[in-house]
Amino acid sequence: MPGMRKILLLVLLLAAPASADTIANPTLWHVKSGKGEVYLLGSVHILPPDVQWHSPALREAMARADVFVFEVSQDQASIAELQGLVKSHGFLPPDQRLSTLLRPDAKDDFAAALAASGVTLEQVDHDRPWLAGLQMMFAQIARAKFSPDNGVDASLMAEARAAGKPMRYLETIAQQFAVLAPDDTKLELEEFESSLKDLRDVAAEIQPLVTAWSAGDQKALDELLNGDLDEFPAARKALLDDRNARWLPQIRAMLKEKHVFLITVGAGHLTGAKGVPTLLRKAGYKVEGP
Numbered sequence: 001m002p003g004m005r006k007i008l009l010l011v012l013l014l015a016a017p018a019s020a021d022t023i024a025n026p027t028l029w030h031v032k033s034g035k036g037e038v039y040l041l042g043s044v045h046i047l048p049p050d051v052q053w054h055s056p057a058l059r060e061a062m063a064r065a066d067v068f069v070f071e072v073s074q075d076q077a078s079i080a081e082l083q084g085l086v087k088s089h090g091f092l093p094p095d096q097r098l099s100t101l102l103r104p105d106a107k108d109d110f111a112a113a114l115a116a117s118g119v120t121l122e123q124v125d126h127d128r129p130w131l132a133g134l135q136m137m138f139a140q141i142a143r144a145k146f147s148p149d150n151g152v153d154a155s156l157m158a159e160a161r162a163a164g165k166p167m168r169y170l171e172t173i174a175q176q177f178a179v180l181a182p183d184d185t186k187l188e189l190e191e192f193e194s195s196l197k198d199l200r201d202v203a204a205e206i207q208p209l210v211t212a213w214s215a216g217d218q219k220a221l222d223e224l225l226n227g228d229l230d231e232f233p234a235a236r237k238a239l240l241d242d243r244n245a246r247w248l249p250q251i252r253a254m255l256k257e258k259h260v261f262l263i264t265v266g267a268g269h270l271t272g273a274k275g276v277p278t279l280l281r282k283a284g285y286k287v288e289g290p
Contacts, residue, residue, distance in 0.1 A: 024053040024214035026152075028061060029270070029277045029289035036255040039065065040277060040289070042221075042267030043152040044213055051214070053152065065262035068160040069168045069254070070153055072176050081173045089181045090131040097125045098132055101189055109196035116200045118143060129192030130181050133199065140202040156264055170247050170265065179239060213267055218290045222271035241274050248279050255285070 029040040039061040044053075054062075072078065092098065099121060102110055114121060117139040124132040160167055182188050212220040226240070247265075254261050270276050277287045 069263040113199035225268040
């Protein structure tokens with residue numbers, strides 16, 4: 001079982017602390033076919049403000065792109081939809097409490113994770129495990145003064161909006177939410193319990209991911225993100241492979257349009273043998289990049 005931490009990292013790829021004025025050089029892929037062109041950028045969704053990730057190659061891609069593409073919209077309507085889904089699928093039945101559902105040997109880890117995040121038991125005791133895990137993870141991120149406003153997606157969305165460039169999206173809010181909130185409640189609880197030790201220090205757990213992303217080290221990034229999931233094919237299929245496969249026809253359709261697209265998705269979707277660049281190569285496209 002990969003644990004909830006691995007699932008959340010794959011979905012969100014949260015960023016860990018970086019030294020002052022860190023210069024990042026994230027990998028950028030380029031595909032040109034027929035009328036269209038596509039740039040592919042792996043995203044880190046939350047960053048401290050001192051990471052400089054606008055490389056010269058990325059600036060050129062941004063200047064050339066006339067359509068920006070992201071996983072999902074972050075407009076007010078999407079936020080309202082997400083809030084509704086959390087309200088309807090984020091909480092335990094009135095007669096249940098998370099603290100009483102845990103196995104006895106998980107209770108100490110739960111208490112330690114709460115203390116590390118600064119979240120009180122009352123704030124999460126009625127949450128479903130997936131939501132409690134997110135609450136504790138984001139609380140640690142906030143205490144480290146990170147913000148999604150500094151993340152790659154939010155920054156690129158703001159720049160596209162300011163430049164008047166259209167935006168498109170590969171998924172709906174409902175599709176992404178289904179990845180976070182599983183139907184198997186027993187498995188959800190087991191994954192939450194297995195993640196509790198990692199929730200004691202989220203930043204330390206994910207520092208190697210950010211180092212690999214900043215260096216454009218796709219081999220290391222693939223091993224860190226996807227290595228554990230090789231032992232859990234069902235989880236990998238739902239989190240990565242199925243979504244990559246659903247995106248491929250959309251990207252192939254874009255390549256038939258007379259546009260230059262900059263597509264930004266979570267970095268885990270672009271690495272490895274089943275990442276989007278590899279799928280495009282297997283479909284016969286020439287993909288510039290590692």
